[in-house]
Structure formats: structure tokens, C-alpha cells
Amino acid sequence: MDPPSTDLSRTRLDISLEPRYLHLLTGFVEEAARAQGLGTGEALALTLAAEEIFSYLTGGPARGRELRVECRGCLYQVTLDILFATTDLDLRLFNLTSRVEVTGEELPPAIGLLIAARQIDRLRLRHESGLFRLTLSKDKVYPPLEAGPPPPPARPAIACRVPDAAELYLLLQGVNANSPGMLPADFDRPAKVADMLTAGACRALIAVDAAGRIGGGLLWQGRGEGLVECFGPYLFGQPATTAQLLLDHLLAALARQPGHGLLNRYPATALPPGYFEVLGARKHYYGGDQIMDIPVYYRHLLEDLGALTWMHPALRPYLEAEYRRLAFARDLVAVGEGVLSQSPYSVLTVAFNRLADEVTLTPVWWGRDAPENLARHLEMLRGEGLNNLFFQMDLGHAWQTLFTPAVLAVGFRPTVMLPHAGKGDLLLFQYEPAAAVGEHPAGASSGVLPVGDQPGQRVAWGEGREDGSALAGQPPSGQSAGGEVRAG
Numbered sequence: 401m402d403p404p405s406t407d408l409s410r411t412r413l414d415i416s417l418e419p420r421y422l423h424l425l426t427g428f429v430e431e432a433a434r435a436q437g438l439g440t441g442e443a444l445a446l447t448l449a450a451e452e453i454f455s456y457l458t459g460g461p462a463r464g465r466e467l468r469v470e471c472r473g474c475l476y477q478v479t480l481d482i483l484f485a486t487t488d489l490d491l492r493l494f495n496l497t498s499r500v501e502v503t504g505e506e507l508p509p510a511i512g513l514l515i516a517a518r519q520i521d522r523l524r525l526r527h528e529s530g531l532f533r534l535t536l537s538k539d540k541v542y543p544p545l546e547a548g549p550p551p552p553p554a555r556p557a558i559a560c561r562v563p564d565a566a567e568l569y570l571l572l573q574g575v576n577a578n579s580p581g582m583l584p585a586d587f588d589r590p591a592k593v594a595d596m597l598t599a600g601a602c603r604a605l606i607a608v609d610a611a612g613r614i615g616g617g618l619l620w621q622g623r624g625e626g627l628v629e630c631f632g633p634y635l636f637g638q639p640a641t642t643a644q645l646l647l648d649h650l651l652a653a654l655a656r657q658p659g660h661g662l663l664n665r666y667p668a669t670a671l672p673p674g675y676f677e678v679l680g681a682r683k684h685y686y687g688g689d690q691i692m693d694i695p696v697y698y699r700h701l702l703e704d705l706g707a708l709t710w711m712h713p714a715l716r717p718y719l720e721a722e723y724r725r726l727a728f729a730r731d732l733v734a735v736g737e738g739v740l741s742q743s744p745y746s747v748l749t750v751a752f753n754r755l756a757d758e759v760t761l762t763p764v765w766w767g768r769d770a771p772e773n774l775a776r777h778l779e780m781l782r783g784e785g786l787n788n789l790f791f792q793m794d795l796g797h798a799w800q801t802l803f804t805p806a807v808l809a810v811g812f813r814p815t816v817m818l819p820h821a822g823k824g825d826l827l828l829f830q831y832e833p834a835a836a837v838g839e840h841p842a843g844a845s846s847g848v849l850p851v852g853d854q855p856g857q858r859v860a861w862g863e864g865r866e867d868g869s870a871l872a873g874q875p876p877s878g879q880s881a882g883g884e885v886r887a888g
Contacts (some may be wrong), residue, residue: 667695
């Protein structure tokens with residue numbers, strides 16, 4: 401369920417793909433981006449991306465065809481939709497690992513797409529009704545959260561309310577002081593979160609005592625077609641009743657909006673019993689040879705009436721066992737490689753969460769080079785010392801399931817099923833260093849793939865902290881604290 405968002409404005413430009421219209425395009429994008437809140441640097445970056453894509457298209461068979469550019473803003477980011485028809489688009493250049501060989505003084509035309517991909521924060525690509533829709537997003541620049549102590553000690557909380565900007569800052573500062581790594585990358589800049597709250601992209605609650613001192617809080621946002629994801633509750637020296645107070649207020653708020661379920665992947669506090677069930681667990685590698693199992697929680701908000709789920713045949717044993725264990729009614733439909741149209745090149749985006757030392761790969765476009773492309777991404781990320789690598793596959797999109805053999809071959813294993821987290825269910829794979837090439841999930845009776853013995857010491861979630869609130873892992877040395885999202 402995508403969150404409601406307050407768009408400041410929507411503007412549109414329709415032109416022909418002719419070089420003489422380049423300045424019209426760049427002027428439109430830059431002025432629209434500035435009018436919708438981007439700073440000079442971000443607006444110029446988005447303009448450069450649009451310019452390079454336009455120049456690339458006018459140099460190929462798309463020249464002379466119609467181009468539509470739609471620009472929209474929602475306080476914390478500006479999004480550009482570029483719609484066009486072409487038969488020649490070198491999609492591989494949108495990958496983070498892509499390279500262009502330059503043999504002479506003249507740069508090849510394809511380098512424009514490479515430059516464009518490096519200017520933006522998020523990338524989406526769809527093909528519908530004969531048109532490509534390329535979606536580019538650029539975030540406003542916000543100051544990072546400054547390290548500081550948690551809020552002043554509070555007596556047991558007696559009420560919940562929506563925080564103002566100053567209280568939100570205190571809440572996030574306290575979360576990062578007590579529970580580092582337990583927020584998604586978008587939440588590491590308080591001013592951005594404040595704008596997201598205003599735009600309706602997320603919501604927050606704080607628990608306060610009689611004097612208004614903050615004892616804890618939580619945040620939540622819509623995800624996919626029918627899911628709400630919450631973060632927290634985060635407590636600062638509070639009893640378990642404060643977590644119950646926050647969750648009761650959250651459930652009351654969700655009763656007034658549609659949604660199939662409530663997801664919690666960042667359980668910073670030991671959750672009170674009776675509110676959630678365990679979907680599964682993901683591993684967190686830290687400290688060289690330490691492994692922590694982090695549970696993923698879920699609560700039904702509406703009766704699950706079932707859904708159609710696309711799959712690759714190699715995943716059938718795992719999915720049947722997992723859906724049976726979770727009691728989710730799904731119609732599994734196998735997709736073969738010969739069913740869907742074939743493209744020579746695949747595209748992946750890479751999202752970094754430096755605070756949690758996590759990286760998530762997401763498919764944008766299927767192509768026959770998927771095994772090689774995925775292997776290049778994995779080699780690059782492992783070479784940078786990143787340990788917690790994930791691949792997410794939306795089983796509501798048939799084409800995404802075609803990545804399955806490549807994902808399994810390089811060492812990813814299905815870890816957690818997130819119901820209704822995308823167009824359909826979202827299957828989260830995690831890279832297992834000890835996984836052998838070519839293993840498949842056949843025979844996994846429990847719904848959890850055996851991957852063999854893992855080196856190092858295994859730690860239970862919350863072990864080593866009295867309140868179970870902190871993630872023991874810290875970002876590897878040499879990495880910046882703070883989230884970053886990069887479009888490959």
C-alpha cells in the first residue's frame with residue numbers, strides 16, 4: 401500500500417525528440433525542480449540526467465518521435481517521468497557496475513546513459529502500451545543527524561501523540577544513541593523525516609509522561625499494495641507497558657485506513673506478546689565472524705483472501721513449504737524463460753543502508769545477461785567489505801522471477817517472505833558466504849533453506865543488552881555513517 405503523498409505540483413512537457421528542443425527540455429526540468437524545492441546542486445543533477453537521456457534518444461531510432469516529461473514534487477524529493485518509444489535502448493548502462501570503453505577523443509553516445517544514472521537517487525523502468533516509462537528521483541539534501549544523548553529521562557508514559565519537528569529530532573537522536581542501525585536509510589536525517597511526515601509518506605508517534613518528556617516512539621509507512629511497515633517501538637528507559645501503549649495507538653490509527661498486514665523488520669525493543677507473529681529471521685553479520693539472527697514480525701490487519709503468485713520452478717518446494725507454514729493462500733504459477741520477451745541486458749538498482757550495514761539489490765529489468773550482471777554486482781559489493789547483502793524479488797511481477805537461477809547460483813538463499821510488500825508478496829534473499837553454486841531449495845521442509853555450518857559465533861537477537869534494544873553490529877571501518885540510495 402503506497403502511502404498517500406501531498407504533491408506540491410505536477411508539470412508536463414510534450415516535445416519531439418529533435419536536438420533543437422534540448423534547451424527547452426533542460427530549462428523545463430531545472431525550473432520545475434527548483435520550483436518544487438530542490439536546491440541548486442540537486443536541480444542541476446536532475447537536469448543533467450534528463451539532458452543526457454534526451455541526447456542519447458535523439459541520436460538513435462527514436463529521433464523525431466514524441467517525448468513526454470512529467471515532473472512532480474512531494475517536499476522531500478522530485479520525480480521525473482520520461483515516456484518515449486524506441487527499439488534501441490542500451491539498458492545495461494543503468495547498472496552501478498557498468499563501464500564504457502573510450503578508445504579515442506570522441507565519447508560514445510552511450511556514455512550519456514551512464515552519466516544520467518550517476519546523477520539520481522532512484523531509478524525505475526517500465527514498458528507498457530508500447531512506451532518506456534523511465535522514472536528518475538532526486539532527493540533534497542538534508543543535514544545528517546548529529547550524535548547526541550537520548551531525551552531526558554521520563555517517568556512512565558501515559559499518553560501518545562504526533563511529535564513536532566523538535567520532538568522528532570529528539571526521538572531519532574535517541575534511537576541512534578540507543579539502537580544504532582535500527583532505522584531504514586531514509587530516516588537518518590530528521591529534517592527529511594519531518595518533510596515525509598508533512599507529505600504523508602510516513603507517520604510517527606511519541607509516548608510522553610505527564611510533563612511531556614519523551615519516553616519512546618515509533619514510525620510507520622505504507623509499503624507495496626497492502627502492507628504497513630512499522631519501526632520500533634523505541635523505548636528510553638521505559639517499562640514494557642509503554643511499548644503496548646504505542647502499539648495500541650498504532651493499531652487504532654491503522655483501523656481507519658486499508659491494509660492487509662503490519663510488518664516489523666526493525667524490532668529494536670523486545671515486542672510485547674500477542675501483537676505479532678514471527679514471519680522468519682534474517683542474519684546480521686558483524687565484527688568479522690559474528691552472526692546475529694534478527695526476527696521479522698507480522699500481524700494480520702485484514703483476512704488474507706489469497707493471491708496469485710508468480711514463481712520460477714526452482715522455487716516451488718520452498719514457496720509451497722513457506723506458504724503452508726505461514727497459512728497464506730496462494731495460487732502458484734510457474735514462469736519459464738521462453739514465456740516473456742527477451743532483452744539482452746538486465747538492470748539492477750543498489751540501495752545502501754550504511755547505518756545498518758545492509759545493501760539490497762532490486763531488479764529493474766530482466767535480460768539474458770542476468771547471471772553475469774548479478775555476479776559483477778556481488779563482486780563489487782563484496783570487494784568493498786559489505787557483508788549483509790540482500791536481493792528482493794516481487795512475486796507479483798512474473799518477469800522478476802526469471803532472475804531466480806542467477807540469484808541462487810551466486811549464493812543468495814530465500815530468507816523471509818513479506819506478504820503484500822510489493823505488487824505481490826516480496827521474497828527476500830540473503831547472500832550466504834558458504835552457499836555452494838548451483839544449490840536449489842528443493843527439500844526444504846521447514847521453509848528455511850539449510851545452508852550448512854556458518855563460521856563464527858552465533859548470537860541471539862537482543863543478547864548482550866538488558867532491554868534487547870541495540871543491534872550489536874556496527875558499520876565496517878572506512879564506511880560513512882548515514883544512509884545512501886544509489887540507482888545503478
